[in-house]
Amino acid sequence: MVYRELLGRRLIDKKIERNLKELSLIPSKYFEALYIERRTEIISPVFDLLEEEEKEKRGELIELLKEGIVDTKIEIAKYGLYERMVDVTSSMKEVRILMTENVERIKDEEYKELVNILKDVSKLGKIMFQMVENLYKDYNVALEKFGELKNSSEIIINSITQFRFLDDKMITRYNLEDPKVLISNGIRECIQSMMNVGEKIVEIIEEFKFNS
Amino acid sequence: MADIVLIIMVIASVILSFAIGTNDETFAPVVGVKRLSVKSAVIIGAIIAVFGAFLLAPKVSDTLNNDISTIQISNEIVLIISVFISMAICLILASIFGLPISSTEAMVGSILGLTFARGEKIIWGWEGMGHIFFTWAVSPILGFIGSLLLMKLMNKILSKTVKGLSGLETSNAISGSLLLIMVVIAGFSRAGNDISNAIAPIYPLFQNPEASIFYQRIPMLLGGVGLGLGLIIIGWRVLKSLGNDVVELTPESAFVTQASSALITLIATLLGIPVSGTMILVASFIGAGYGSKKPINLKSVRTIVLFIFLTPLFSGLCAVAFYYLLRGVF
Numbered sequence: 181m182v183y184r185e186l187l188g189r190r191l192i193d194k195k196i197e198r199n200l201k202e203l204s205l206i207p208s209k210y211f212e213a214l215y216i217e218r219r220t221e222i223i224s225p226v227f228d229l230l231e232e233e234e235k236e237k238r239g240e241l242i243e244l245l246k247e248g249i250v251d252t253k254i255e256i257a258k259y260g261l262y263e264r265m266v267d268v269t270s271s272m273k274e275v276r277i278l279m280t281e282n283v284e285r286i287k288d289e290e291y292k293e294l295v296n297i298l299k300d301v302s303k304l305g306k307i308m309f310q311m312v313e314n315l316y317k318d319y320n321v322a323l324e325k326f327g328e329l330k331n332s333s334e335i336i337i338n339s340i341t342q343f344r345f346l347d348d349k350m351i352t353r354y355n356l357e358d359p360k361v362l363i364s365n366g367i368r369e370c371i372q373s374m375m376n377v378g379e380k381i382v383e384i385i386e387e388f389k390f391n392s
Numbered sequence: 393m394a395d396i397v398l399i400i401m402v403i404a405s406v407i408l409s410f411a412i413g414t415n416d417e418t419f420a421p422v423v424g425v426k427r428l429s430v431k432s433a434v435i436i437g438a439i440i441a442v443f444g445a446f447l448l449a450p451k452v453s454d455t456l457n458n459d460i461s462t463i464q465i466s467n468e469i470v471l472i473i474s475v476f477i478s479m480a481i482c483l484i485l486a487s488i489f490g491l492p493i494s495s496t497e498a499m500v501g502s503i504l505g506l507t508f509a510r511g512e513k514i515i516w517g518w519e520g521m522g523h524i525f526f527t528w529a530v531s532p533i534l535g536f537i538g539s540l541l542l543m544k545l546m547n548k549i550l551s552k553t554v555k556g557l558s559g560l561e562t563s564n565a566i567s568g569s570l571l572l573i574m575v576v577i578a579g580f581s582r583a584g585n586d587i588s589n590a591i592a593p594i595y596p597l598f599q600n601p602e603a604s605i606f607y608q609r610i611p612m613l614l615g616g617v618g619l620g621l622g623l624i625i626i627g628w629r630v631l632k633s634l635g636n637d638v639v640e641l642t643p644e645s646a647f648v649t650q651a652s653s654a655l656i657t658l659i660a661t662l663l664g665i666p667v668s669g670t671m672i673l674v675a676s677f678i679g680a681g682y683g684s685k686k687p688i689n690l691k692s693v694r695t696i697v698l699f700i701f702l703t704p705l706f707s708g709l710c711a712v713a714f715y716y717l718l719r720g721v722f
Contacts (some may be wrong), residue, residue: 190565252426316558388560390551
C-alpha cells in the first residue's frame with residue numbers, strides 16, 4: 181500500500197491523461213461519422229466501434245480515478261472534467277437517435293441543413309479535443325482554443341435559432357413537436373455540453389496555473 | 393531500592409515519550425497533500441522515531457539536563473514524576489483535540505513551576521532560560537521567513553517551467569518525493585530533539601562508562617518506541633487537523649513547509665539547542681501559505697498560538713499540583 185502511495189501515483193496520472201484525451205476525441209469522430217452516414221445514407225459500422233470505445237474509456241477512467249487519490253483538488257477537478265465529457269458523449273448519441281427517429285417526419289431541405297451542421301459540430305468536437313490535449317501540454321494554447329470553441333459555438337447556435345417562430349404575442353418560441361426543433365435542440369445541448377467542457381478546462385487552468 | 397527507582401523512572405519516561413508521540417505533527421504536510429494516508433504516515437513516522445531517538449537524542453539531553461535549573465531533578469523521583477505527568481497530560485489532552493503543542497515548552501514550564509514552588513533559583517541568563525526564550529522567539533520567525541522566501545522562489549521557477557497539467561503533475565511528483573525525504577530528515581531530528589525531553593532525567597543513570605554503547609542508549613530506544621506508539625494510537629488526530637485545517641497545501645508548498653522546518657530543526661538539534669519543532673512547523677505552514685497566496689485559517693492559527701502560550705503555564709501548574717500530591721504519597 182505504501183509503495184503504491186509513494187510510486188504508483190504518476191503512472192495512474194499518465195493513464196488518466198491518455199484516457200481523457202482519447203475520450204475527448206470521440207465526439208468529433210462520432211459527428212464526422214454521423215455526417216457521412218446521413219449524407220450518403222449508408223449505415224456506418226463506425227458508431228458501434230465508437231460507442232464501444234467510449235464505454236471502454238469511461239470504464240477505464242472511472243477505475244483509474246478510483247485508484248487515484250480522489251480527495252485532492254486536482255483529482256476532483258479531473259473528475260469534474262470527466263463528468264462533463266460524459267455529458268458530451270451522452271448527448272451526441274441522443275442526436276443520432278433523434279435523427280433516426282425523425283428522418284421520415286422532417287422536410288428534406290431542413291434535414292440537409294441539419295446534416296451540414298453536423299460537420300461543424302464535428303469540427304467543434306475537434307477543438308474540444310485540442311483543448312483537452314493542451315490542458316496537459318500548454319495552458320496558453322488551451323485558452324486560445326477556448327476562444328475558438330466559443331466563437332464556433334455561437335456561429336452554429338445562431339444557425340440553429342432560425343427554427344424559431346414568433347407566436348401571437350410576438351414572443352420568440354420553438355415548436356417542440358417539430359422534428360427539426362427536436363433535432364436542433366439535441367445538437368444545441370451537445371454544443372452546450374462541449375462548452376461546459378471548455379469552461380471546466382479554463383477553471384482548471386485558473387486554479388492550477390502558477391503565478392510568480 | 394535503586395532498581396525500583398530505575399524501573400519507575402523508565403516507565404515514566406516511556407509514558408512521556410508516548411505522550412510526545414501523540415503530539416508529533418511532523419507528517420502533517422504529507423497527510424495534508426494526501427501524499428500518504430494517515431495510516432501509512434503514522435507507521436513510517438513510528439519507524440523513523442525509533443531510529444531518530446536512538447541516534448540523535450543524547451546531544452540535546454545533555455543541554456537540558458545541565459543548563460536550565462539548579463534543581464538536580466534526576467535525584468528526586470517525585471519531581472521527575474510530577475514533571476512527566478504534567479507534560480503527558482498536556483500533550484495527550486491537546487492531541488485528543490487535534491492541537492499541536494510544544495513538548496519542550498511543556499517540560500520547561502513544568503520545571504519552572506516546580507522551581508518557583510520550591511523557592512529554588514532559576515537561571516535567567518544566556519546559560520539557562522535566556523537561551524531557551526531566545527530560540528523559542530527566533531525559531532518561528534526563521535521558519536516563517538525561510539518558508540516564505542523558499543515559496544516565492546519556487547513559484548517563480550514553476551511559473552516559468554510548468555506549462556500544462558502534465559508539467560504540474562510532474563512537479564507534484566517531484567515535490568512529493570522531496571517532501572518525503574524532508575519528512576524523514578524532520579522525523580529523525582524531531583525524534584532526537586523531543587525524546588531528549590523524556591529521557592533527560594534517566595539518561596545519566598544509563599551512562600556507565602564500562603557498559604556497552606547499546607546499554608547507554610537504551611533510554612533513547614525506549615523513548616523512540618514510546619513515541620512511535622503514541623503516534624500510531626492518538627497522533628493521527630493531530631496529523632489530520634494540522635494537515636488539513638491551517639492552510640490549503642499543495643505538494644510544492646508542503647515541500648517548502650517541510651524543508652524550512654526540517655533544516656532549522658536539524659541545525660538546532662546538531663547544535664544541541666532545544667527548539668520547539670511545533671512553533672517552527674506552524675510558522676512554516678503560514679509562511680508557505682502566505683507565499684503561495686493560499687487562504688490561511690486564522691482561527692486555527694490563533695487557537696494553536698494561544699495553546700503555545702498557555703502550555704508552559706498549564707504544565708507548570710499541573711506539575712506543582714502533582715508534586716505536592718505525590719509528596720504526600722511518597
